Structures are given as structure tokens and as C-alpha cells.
Amino acid sequence: MSHTVTWPVWIALYLYLAGVSGGAFAASTAASFLGERYRNVTRWGAYIAPWPVLIGTGLLIFDLGSPMKFYLLFLKVNPRSVMSMGAFILSLFGAIAVAHFWHQLYTEKKVKFTLLPDSLVKLIRFLGIPLAVGIGTYTGFLLNASIAVTLWNNGVLPLIFLASALSTGVAAVMVAVALSSKWNTVKDEVRNLAIVDAVLIGLELFALAAYLWSLHVGNLKQQAALDYLNLHYGVWFWGGVITVGLLLPLFLKVFTKGESAAKAALNGTLVLFGGLVLRIVIVIAGQMATPLY
Amino acid sequence: MSTKRYGMVIDLRRCVGCEGCTVACKSENGVPLGHFRTWVQKHEKGVFPNVSMQFVPKLCNHCEDPACVSVCPTGASFKRSEDGIVLINQDDCIGCKYCMVSCPYGVRYLDESKGVVDKCTWCVHRVEQGVVPSCVNTCITGARIFGDLNDPHSDIAKFIATHPVQQLKPEAGLGPNVYYVALDKDFNTTLGNR
Numbered sequence: 001m002s003h004t005v006t007w008p009v010w011i012a013l014y015l016y017l018a019g020v021s022g023g024a025f026a027a028s029t030a031a032s033f034l035g036e037r038y039r040n041v042t043r044w045g046a047y048i049a050p051w052p053v054l055i056g057t058g059l060l061i062f063d064l065g066s067p068m069k070f071y072l073l074f075l076k077v078n079p080r081s082v083m084s085m086g087a088f089i090l091s092l093f094g095a096i097a098v099a100h101f102w103h104q105l106y107t108e109k110k111v112k113f114t115l116l117p118d119s120l121v122k123l124i125r126f127l128g129i130p131l132a133v134g135i136g137t138y139t140g141f142l143l144n145a146s147i148a149v150t151l152w153n154n155g156v157l158p159l160i161f162l163a164s165a166l167s168t169g170v171a172a173v174m175v176a177v178a179l180s181s182k183w184n185t186v187k188d189e190v191r192n193l194a195i196v197d198a199v200l201i202g203l204e205l206f207a208l209a210a211y212l213w214s215l216h217v218g219n220l221k222q223q224a225a226l227d228y229l230n231l232h233y234g235v236w237f238w239g240g241v242i243t244v245g246l247l248l249p250l251f252l253k254v255f256t257k258g259e260s261a262a263k264a265a266l267n268g269t270l271v272l273f274g275g276l277v278l279r280i281v282i283v284i285a286g287q288m289a290t291p292l293y
Numbered sequence: 294m295s296t297k298r299y300g301m302v303i304d305l306r307r308c309v310g311c312e313g314c315t316v317a318c319k320s321e322n323g324v325p326l327g328h329f330r331t332w333v334q335k336h337e338k339g340v341f342p343n344v345s346m347q348f349v350p351k352l353c354n355h356c357e358d359p360a361c362v363s364v365c366p367t368g369a370s371f372k373r374s375e376d377g378i379v380l381i382n383q384d385d386c387i388g389c390k391y392c393m394v395s396c397p398y399g400v401r402y403l404d405e406s407k408g409v410v411d412k413c414t415w416c417v418h419r420v421e422q423g424v425v426p427s428c429v430n431t432c433i434t435g436a437r438i439f440g441d442l443n444d445p446h447s448d449i450a451k452f453i454a455t456h457p458v459q460q461l462k463p464e465a466g467l468g469p470n471v472y473y474v475a476l477d478k479d480f481n482t483t484l485g486n487r
Contacts, residue, residue, distance in 0.1 A: 004399070065390070072385055075367075083366035
């Protein structure tokens with residue numbers, strides 16, 4: 001019997017950071033289509049989006065056995081491999097997120113030229129949204145494709161990761177907008193972000209319930225994996241992810257009165273924390289619950 | 294000439310757990326310290342005085358539809374069409390370890406010195422010269438039989454035709470090409486190994 005962690009915590013961190021970028025980009029571009037009213041969301045989403053995914057990609061390459069050979073991902077393609085497809089989604093998304101960020105600086109006259117000609121801005125942003133969704137989802141399909149790991153090989157996982165990606169991305173933008181300038185000037189935008197995030201949290205809770213239920217009523221292997229998760233990572237999963245990362249922010253949003261920058265920032269931080277713990281628990285517990293031989 | 298499909302039978306009634314195969318493999322293939330391409334698992338069960346022990350040699354199963362090949366992002370892991378041997382093209386392997394987390398048999402390792410994943414090749418360099426793999430060659434009791442499953446006159450095909458055989462984790466659905474004789478149910482599945 002052996003419990004082995006082949007993909008270390010760096011991989012979990014990458015899955016998380018890629019999701020935050022995807023969510024922040026989706027929030028920013030969606031806001032840009034809604035006009036001036038949401039200029040701070042557009043702005044801060046554009047500022048945030050490129051960086052987490054770039055850091056995450058660095059971690060990903062760093063974890064390779066042969067980091068200098070990463071370029072082979074683009075020369076040798078395997079259409080059956082989620083990682084092969086993900087490499088293209090990741091680089092296209094990264095390029096669009098950087099272009100979108102640069103264009104934001106250009107519209108604020110902070111840089112003198114733009115990477116996106118005016119005629120293409122809307123189109124590129126529009127194309128970026130499915131890529132942002134793709135970034136959030138493919139990280140789930142990546143784990144899902146491993147038939148050896150029971151906690152990963154579950155069809156609901158990509159949906160959990162998508163909901164978490166969008167939710168954490170929106171939360172990151174919410175924290176930034178809330179703290180960026182005077183409360184009165186941003187409170188309408190923050191309020192709407194919080195509503196969007198609450199909906200996303202609700203969807204994530206639903207997806208998580210479906211995931212846990214499918215394990216609970218599944219075969220002996222699935223039940224054993226769920227038992228392992230509860231026994232060894234229960235505090236982090238039920239305490240960190242479900243309670244602190246999802247239920248508490250939902251409770252604060254729906255059942256407490258009063259709005260302030262501090263409250264919005266706290267809410268967003270809790271969601272960001274929950275998303276991180278979710279990735280770590282799924283990545284590590286999944287492998288630990290699977291004796292390889 | 295029809296295509297070959299190599300397979301292996303391990304007759305557990307003959308295995309005495311001497312680890313001769315383990316050593317022969319390491320020596321033949323220069324397997325790095327701390328890693329193994331084949332090894333012998335020892336399982337105990339029962340409560341004294343009603344106890345038993347079984348030795349189960351493990352190695353790559355050279356599956357019909359290998360999980361490692363489907364997930365490999367660069368196609369470095371591949372199954373040879375001419376004989377079904379699953380190999381790794383070390384020039385194309387980037388060491389992402391996706392195959393390692395996807396193989397239900399846990400037979401792959403990262404060769405840290407080369408930065409690539411490696412595993413049992415069924416001694417392809419020997420087999421291509423018409424000689425059996427090193428583990429088969431060295432086995433003191435002849436517990437391992439290697440050969441072409443598609444050739445009805447091969448030793449392995451004749452053996453399988455006349456003996457009941459089992460596979461490891463058949464529920465994974467990958468079609469493993471290593472067959473066992475007298476494999477205990479308790480040591481066969483993921484659950485059994487917990």
C-alpha cells in the first residue's frame with residue numbers, strides 16, 4: 001500500500017490561479033459590454049486578469065521534469081489529452097488577457113499605443129469569454145481524465161471548478177474595486193458584484209452537493225474515497241471550503257445588513273481563501289486516497 | 294506477417310518472492326536508485342493460525358487502451374502498432390507526470406536525472422533480438438511466460454487457452470496484457486490494496 005503525491009501543491013495552486021484569472025477576465029469584459037456604469041469593474045478586472053495565470057503557468061513549467069522542453073506542448077499535439085488542449089487554451093487566453101490589460105492602460109492614457117486596434121477590441125474581448133470559461137473548466141477536465149484517481153474521475157468536477165473559477169475571479173475584482181477609491185463612488189458596482197458572486201457561490205454549492213452525492217451513493221471505491229476525504233481532510237473541506245469559503249460569505253451577503261468597503265473586502269477574501277483550499281484538498285486528497293499499488 | 298500482441302503470464306503458484314526479477318530488471322535496464330520497473334508485492338492475510346501469504350510481481354501491463362497514452366500531451370507515451378508494446382519517446386517527454394497520476398497500476402516513475410518518465414519496456418531491446426525479457430529469463434521457477442498472444446502456437450497462447458487467468462483491476466477497462474494465475478481477489482482491486 002502506498003499513498004503518493006505525484007502532482008504536488010504547486011499544481012493545485014496553478015489550477016486555482018488560472019481560475020482566478022479566468023473569472024476576473026470574464027467579469028472585466030462582461031462589465032465592459034455594460035458600459036461606463038461598470039468602469040471600475042472593467043478596469044480592475046483588466047488589471048488583475050493576466051497576473052495569476054502567468055504566475056501559475058510559471059509554477060506549472062517549474063514542476064515539469066524537463067522545464068526547458070515545455071515548448072514541445074505546442075509542437076506535438078495529442079487531441080485526446082486534456083493537457084495538450086489546455087496548453088493552447090492557456091496561451092490564447094494569456095495573450096488575450098495581456099492585450100485586454102494593455103488596452104485598458106491605453107484607454108486611461110497610461111501607455112501611448114494599443115495592442116488591440118479599436119475595430120478588434122470588442123471581438124477579442126468577446127472571444128476571450130469562452131476562453132476564460134475554458135480556463136476554469138479545463139482544469140477540472142484535466143483531473144477528471146485521470147481514471148486512476150477516484151476523487152478526480154467524476155463528471156461534476158469541471159463544473160465545480162468552473163463555478164469556483166468565476167466566483168474567485170469576481171471576488172478578486174470585488175476586493176480590488178472596494179478598496180480602490182471612496183466607498184460612495186464604487187458601492188453600486190461592488191453591490192452588483194456581490195450579487196453575481198452570491199449566485200456563483202450558490203451554483204458551486206449545488207455542484208459540490210452533486211459531487212459528494214455521487215460519491216456517497218457510488219460504488220465501494222467511491223465510498224472509500226469519500227470516507228478518506230472526510231477522515232483526513234474533513235476539517236479543511238467542510239470547514240475551509242464549505243463553511244468559511246462558501247456558506248459564510250453567502251450568509252454575510254444575504255443575512256447581514258449594511259454595506260462597507262471592509263465588508264466587501266472580507267467577503268471577497270473568504271471566497272478567495274475557499275477556492276484555494278478547494279483546489280489543494282481535491283488535488284492532494286485525491287492522490288492520497290488512491291493507493292497506486 | 295500478422296501483427297503481434299505481446300503479453301505475459303505470471304503463475305503465482307510458482308512465485309517464491311525471491312525478487313530475482315526485480316534485480317535482473319534493474320541490472321538489465323540500469324533503473325535508477327529508488328525506482329523499479331518490476332517488483333514483487335507481498336500480501337498477508339488471515340489471523341494466526343489461519344494465515345496465508347501471496348507474492349504478486351508487478352510491472353507495466355502494456356494495456357490495450359493505455360490511460361498513459363491517452364493523457365500524454367506530447368504523444369511521448371505511445372503503443373507500438375506492430376506488437377502492442379507501450380513505450381515512452383524520451384525526446385518528447387517533458388516530465389509533466391500526467392501519465393503517472395493516470396496509470397491505475399502505478400508502474401511509472403520520474404527519472405530525476407533525465408527529467409523524463411520511465412517504466413518497463415518489456416525489454417524491447419531484447420525482444421527485438423528474439424530473446425525474452427530479463428525478468429522472464431531469470432525467474433528461478435519459470436513463473437513468468439512471455440510471448441505473442443496472437444500466435445496460437447506460442448507458449449503463452451497455449452497456456453492461456455488451457456488455464457484460467459486473471460488480470461489486475463480489470464474494472465479500470467484498459468485491457469491489461471499481464472495475466473496472473475491464482476491471483477487472490479483481495480489483492481486484485483484498488484479496494485483490496487487499501
